Amino acid sequence: MAGKAGKREIRGVLLDIDGVLYVGGQAVEGGREAVAWLRDNGIPFRCVSNTTSRSRRSIAEKLRGYGYEIDAGLVFNPPLAAVRHLAGKRTFLLTKEGVREDFEAAGIPLAEDDAEAVVVGDAGDGFSYAAMNRAFRMVLDGAAIVALEKDRYWMGDDGLMLSAGPFVAALEYATGQTATVVGKPSAAFFSLALADMGVPPEEALMVGDDIRTDIGGAQGAGMRTALVMTGKFRKDIFDAAPYQPDHLLGSVADLPAVIEATYI
Amino acid sequence: MAGKAGKREIRGVLLDIDGVLYVGGQAVEGGREAVAWLRDNGIPFRCVSNTTSRSRRSIAEKLRGYGYEIDAGLVFNPPLAAVRHLAGKRTFLLTKEGVREDFEAAGIPLAEDDAEAVVVGDAGDGFSYAAMNRAFRMVLDGAAIVALEKDRYWMGDDGLMLSAGPFVAALEYATGQTATVVGKPSAAFFSLALADMGVPPEEALMVGDDIRTDIGGAQGAGMRTALVMTGKFRKDIFDAAPYQPDHLLGSVADLPAVIEATYI
Numbered sequence: 001m002a003g004k005a006g007k008r009e010i011r012g013v014l015l016d017i018d019g020v021l022y023v024g025g026q027a028v029e030g031g032r033e034a035v036a037w038l039r040d041n042g043i044p045f046r047c048v049s050n051t052t053s054r055s056r057r058s059i060a061e062k063l064r065g066y067g068y069e070i071d072a073g074l075v076f077n078p079p080l081a082a083v084r085h086l087a088g089k090r091t092f093l094l095t096k097e098g099v100r101e102d103f104e105a106a107g108i109p110l111a112e113d114d115a116e117a118v119v120v121g122d123a124g125d126g127f128s129y130a131a132m133n134r135a136f137r138m139v140l141d142g143a144a145i146v147a148l149e150k151d152r153y154w155m156g157d158d159g160l161m162l163s164a165g166p167f168v169a170a171l172e173y174a175t176g177q178t179a180t181v182v183g184k185p186s187a188a189f190f191s192l193a194l195a196d197m198g199v200p201p202e203e204a205l206m207v208g209d210d211i212r213t214d215i216g217g218a219q220g221a222g223m224r225t226a227l228v229m230t231g232k233f234r235k236d237i238f239d240a241a242p243y244q245p246d247h248l249l250g251s252v253a254d255l256p257a258v259i260e261a262t263y264i
Numbered sequence: 265m266a267g268k269a270g271k272r273e274i275r276g277v278l279l280d281i282d283g284v285l286y287v288g289g290q291a292v293e294g295g296r297e298a299v300a301w302l303r304d305n306g307i308p309f310r311c312v313s314n315t316t317s318r319s320r321r322s323i324a325e326k327l328r329g330y331g332y333e334i335d336a337g338l339v340f341n342p343p344l345a346a347v348r349h350l351a352g353k354r355t356f357l358l359t360k361e362g363v364r365e366d367f368e369a370a371g372i373p374l375a376e377d378d379a380e381a382v383v384v385g386d387a388g389d390g391f392s393y394a395a396m397n398r399a400f401r402m403v404l405d406g407a408a409i410v411a412l413e414k415d416r417y418w419m420g421d422d423g424l425m426l427s428a429g430p431f432v433a434a435l436e437y438a439t440g441q442t443a444t445v446v447g448k449p450s451a452a453f454f455s456l457a458l459a460d461m462g463v464p465p466e467e468a469l470m471v472g473d474d475i476r477t478d479i480g481g482a483q484g485a486g487m488r489t490a491l492v493m494t495g496k497f498r499k500d501i502f503d504a505a506p507y508q509p510d511h512l513l514g515s516v517a518d519l520p521a522v523i524e525a526t527y528i
Contacts, residue, residue, distance in 0.1 A: 126393070129389045137423060162397050166438040170437075174430040
């Protein structure tokens with residue numbers, strides 16, 4: 001792809017998953033074609049998710065179930081961001097079992113004692129007093145708190161469920177330490193996902209359905225942004241938000257046309 | 265007791281328990297005589313404790329084990345402060361079972377659903393994800409958060425243990441609500457303990473071993489204060505503290521002499 005005068009090349013794309021590639025148990029119409037177009041045009045991309053309860057492999061499997069040709073290497077999630085951040089540190093995981101393999105695959109030494117870092121994700125029933133106390137003592141002994149996300153809650157089958165955020169806040173209160181958040185909307189998350197492709201932020205486009213975590217977060221990392229009107233998009237929240245995306249798309253199906261018209 | 269010119273009458277005394285009346289498994293020497301002197305001189309007093317894992321009856325039993333003639337009615341603890349604060353509200357208890365009787369004895373209607381208040385004490389292993397999520401949902405539905413204390417941790421037999429504070433902080437983070445702390449060092453705690461005796465703060469003396477929660481807290485409620493050099497007293501912390509007690513006592517044994525010399 002050659003840049004024209006006054007236009008910017010897009011050398012890489014980050015695609016949010018839930019709400020962008022699938023919504024309500026169905027693939028978004030034209031989504032598979034848009035992803036195929038990126039691949040055919042040699043534009044690297046990563047599928048980025050903020051979920052902290054599934055491994056990259058499990059997320060890729062789910063996407064393949066929706067007809068997307070995605071393997072685990074194309075999925076970037078908070079555990080992978082944590083792996084880059086940890087840089088080999090001895091780590092205690094306060095997370096669901098599902099993400100354990102992302103850390104093991106990356107060779108992070110996992111420990112139940114004397115860790116240098118405590119990684120907190122949505123552990124669900126794993127947030128026992130014993131586990132919280134174990135994490136607390138390690139932080140007092142010098143371990144860093146690494147939060148996969150700091151969300152307040154999510155919508156479960158029978159009502160709202162506490163996410164990792166409150167338990168991260170509990171450890172911060174107990175120890176006086178501040179957690180490093182590695183998931184969206186932290187700039188670190190987007191930067192690490194781009195580094196995974198070797199693309200600088202000013203030449204990369206984030207496509208998401210959340211005006212705050214996707215658009216605001218990616219802009220904070222210096223990226224271009226496109227908001228899709230599928231998933232959790234709501235006009236009133238969009239109008240009131242302090243963030244303005246570079247592009248507003250009906251859905252991810254419009255992505256090829258926008259990239260062609262604007263940047264190529 | 266008649267006041268002399270320039271002196272203030274002490275019409276009521278609050279005695280901290282651990283570190284003041286007993287230390288390290290033993291009654292403080294002269295402590296029983298000091299308490300007897302208060303009784304003989306008709307000076308009302310309450311034994312105040314910040315523990316949220318024992319009922320008033322259980323605390324009184326422990327004191328009697330050390331030779332103090334104290335019944336449950338002379339013990340003022342955070343659950344009792346919570347009872348006064350709740351004023352009959354339907355309440356969900358996120359505490360150890362031990363303090364349940366303090367709420368039942370006061371006629372507080374206890375509930376597992378649809379509560380108007382969520383009371384958080386040191387619940388220990390009771391801080392499960394399920395219980396935290398239950399409390400969280402009730403607060404989102406309008407229940408107030410009432411914290412028996414907001415301490416960070418305490419020293420257990422095999423190391424530091426998380427106290428109620430971090431879990432209160434978690435619920436605050438999840439819901440955006442601010443907890444009402446009814447234990448020390450909140451002014452409300454001291455005010456309620458004094459109201460229990462019908463004594464105004466300017467005529468009351470707080471005796472404690474903690475420069476912050478006892479002395480600072482009682483001064484915030486307008487009380488006179490005496491710091492004892494037993495229990496957790498440390499000279500360096502005392503010298504650096506932003507609070508200055510009215511009296512520094514070797515131990516609670518010096519209390520009668522100080523009250524006689526200074527106030528009577």
